[in-house]
Amino acid sequence: MEERWSTEHVLSLAPDAPSCKAAGKLSSPAPWSGTGTDGAALWGECKGSGSTPYRTVVELTTPAYRCSCPSRKFPCKHALGLLLLWSGSPEAVPAGAEPADWAADWLKERQERTEQAAERRTAKAEAAAADPAAARRRAEKRSARVAAGAQELRLRLADRIRHGLADTGGTRSDWEEVAARMVDAQAPGLATKVRELDHTAQGDLLEEYAMLHLLATAYGRVDDLPEALGATVRARVGFTSETAELLAGPTVRDRWQVLGVRDTPDERLTTRRLWLRGAKTGRPALLLAFGRPGQAPDLALPTGQELEAELAFHPGARPLRAVLGTRYGAPQSPGDAVPAGISPAEALAGYGAAVAEDPWTESWPTVLTGVIPVHDIDGWHLTDGRHSLRLHRAGLPEPALWQLAAVSGGRPVTLFGECGHRGFTPVTVWDEHGRPSGLTQ
């Protein structure tokens, strides 16, 4: 029988705060009937305002949800409420039952759909492979356009340096137009970086110009670079890799502990970052998932737990980003709840090593051990009593930092986050009982 999910994890599946709240109200046994679980799925009927109850099924592995309610939220409050009920009061969701007919039907249908989708993907990959000449022509055409874009960017950057960064010619610098040119040149990675220049403080501008110049220059001779570094440059400029293609290549099977999760919403898309670390290989990995407004990103894994699975890494000099392949069972609690970590000095050295391989690395996922968060007049620091790292907010709200302070209470804690040249951005803190808290509030 698998581990039940923590409340925090269930709530992390919610598309928005009102859903969390609504689900909390449905987390008591009262409105539910006919609930059950067979370890792979939960089901139950929830009494709503209408005469017929809503039928809710959650498939736990993916996870996937189905509910007969008309809500456009996904997962809906009934699915979340059922998960909370299961997580909080296991006796209310009897285990080892056979799914109700309606639940079984949906689960079967879903399995068939998943298999069909896999077939379609294979078929598509085969079709692409069927005409390698055409595919190569398309790729060459794109490479040429990106190269032209990168060259144009180099000229623009050099122009600005020639006239001086202090000289904005009477108007404020407008990188937006250059960014649009980069989009036209099919280099979205460059476009994003260029757009950020408009919001960079003057003191940091030269550093950002220089790194962008380095990237554009590197793309100009990408074919001469070592293969791995070339892949890094391509990825940073904006070439993407197909998930299916990656999964067709080599994969790494391990027990991956989930070290942290962070959602970054903007108006069109919520980006979820999930950081993992292999128990056997010690390799860090970063998974990305996306969700439209009102929908939770399509991948959710409970922080602190371990998932046995195959990961395929995006190629690069310092592979980090990965895609999730075959899973073997559901997430489980690891033997050692608190991950092993390193000191602040080692963390900075580790980041330095990452920069040495991929100079554009902004930060590197790191577990710090035995650090105390300290708040003083210049802001927040993390110290182990010998050295300290500046805490880099990176959009973390004030309450999250105080949550960190509260969990620590002035005592050393284990902390996962991103260690970079601007400082350390915390993501997860483990309390004295070895329970993780995500710092996102």
Next chain:
Amino acid sequence: MTATRTEPAAPADAWEELRTTALLGTDRRPLPAPAGSPALVAAATAVDRTDPATALLELAALTAVRRRAGARPATVPSAGGAAPADPRPELPVAAARRLTVLLDGRAGGAGGTLANLTELLPQWLATARARGFRPPAALLPALLDGARGRSELRGDVVALAGPLGRWLAERNPDWRFVLRTATDAPGPAGPAASEPPGDADGTGSTSTSGDTGAPGDEHRIWHEGLFAERVTHLTRLRRTDPAAGLDLLRGTWPTERAEDRLLFLDALQDGLSPSDEPFLEAALGDRSKNVRATAAELLSTLPGSALATRMAERARAAVRLAGTGHALLVTPPAECDAAMQRDGVAPKSPTGRGERAWWFGEIVAATPLSTWTDDTGLTPARLLGLPVGDAGPDGKGADRADGTWTDDLREGWARAAVRQHDADWARALLGPAPRPGRDGRTTRTAGAPAKLLAVLPASERAAWTAAFIQAHGLGEAFQLLGACATPWTPPLSTAVVAALERAARSGTYPWSHSGVLGMTERALAPEAAPAVEALASDAAPDTAWAETFARLAGTLRFRAAMLAELDV
């Protein structure tokens, strides 16, 4: 940012050189010469300098990558102390989750299927505190933020948050209120849950700025605090050491503003004793009329005070037992003289009633109730049963008491009973609880029954209110219910549910009972939940009452679950 890069001076200078050149532009300033470590110089020398702008970007890239890869940790900031250990057991997991939901509820109750959760939060907090639990540390910021905006939660939140809450408050100015909030009743966990008077428990020795318990600090809050904090402080002090409270107030009294004086005076109600009398007597000469009136009211509740004695004299002059002993005869005061005015009687009637009736009422209300029973040897009930009449111009009175002053006298007695917290009189004035099937109004209740009820013990209050509701329904029960202790007793709860059922059958609208319904959600005994469930399922579907009962049932379930989670 520079703090993380404590490097030898030369490379930092090299970076500054590059930055200055970039700011001014390579058209205006030549490229700096390579500098720094031999490896960096070698790499910099290899850069193609044909185009100075491109060369500058390449030099900057070299230096930037070197700086990033070679970043060094900073020195250690002073960490301060750790929070004292909290020996209380942590909240059960389900209760901690419930707290998260309740705290999120502050956004407002738009759901509609449940009561506004913010109304259930105080009950949750009080219960969790009484059970002696400690919330998970990660929830403290949300908890403290919640109490920041709702001062009525502060006592319980601060007690629950315990030593970690204080430790956080010493570091975050937003939570300063924690250091100022009195948590008068210590929780079952003892010192950890209460305001530590010092760091006597030994665990607090690591606290760096825990000076709030020092004796001098009391004076600081009194002298520098905000008005509300000062009132809290005074009230708290009066509960533990009334004389010290009075001394504190006396020390600053002449410089306080009139409206502040009024509320500080009110705070003296706690621990009021004859030793406060000289101060209050002096306050009868205060510049502010309201301060004078409040001082008079306080003095009138002090049996044996000079003011009470003066009032009793006036009362005796105004009311006497007729020679037959079967009636009370009233001679209202003819004027409001200076002495009466000094004792808090306003010369002008604010109610528009006759001035003599007004003065009379004021005198009765300020007279110790024992005056009447002692003088006549009659019980309150007997006195209330006597007919009342005007003594007439000759002071002898008509044979037949005409009832002229009945209401004024009862009203005065009722006010006195409330002021003097006299349960015997309150009971007599309220009369026996009304019985169903009979017109309960035959014994008219003087004054505000809710205020009289508040004087009685909790069980008596509930029983009286239950009987009242059985006889009269919910229409006038709102204030009475508000005077009852929560959760309501099972009989009272049953009476309320039955009255709701009758209201639903009689065709009134639920919203005409919205006040009572809101209170019911918070206060109904858990034992009454099945009855509400039954009402919800029996109500005609898709009616307002069906929805109301369903909502009430849902809220009761929520409340029961919430309390059960704390009952471990």
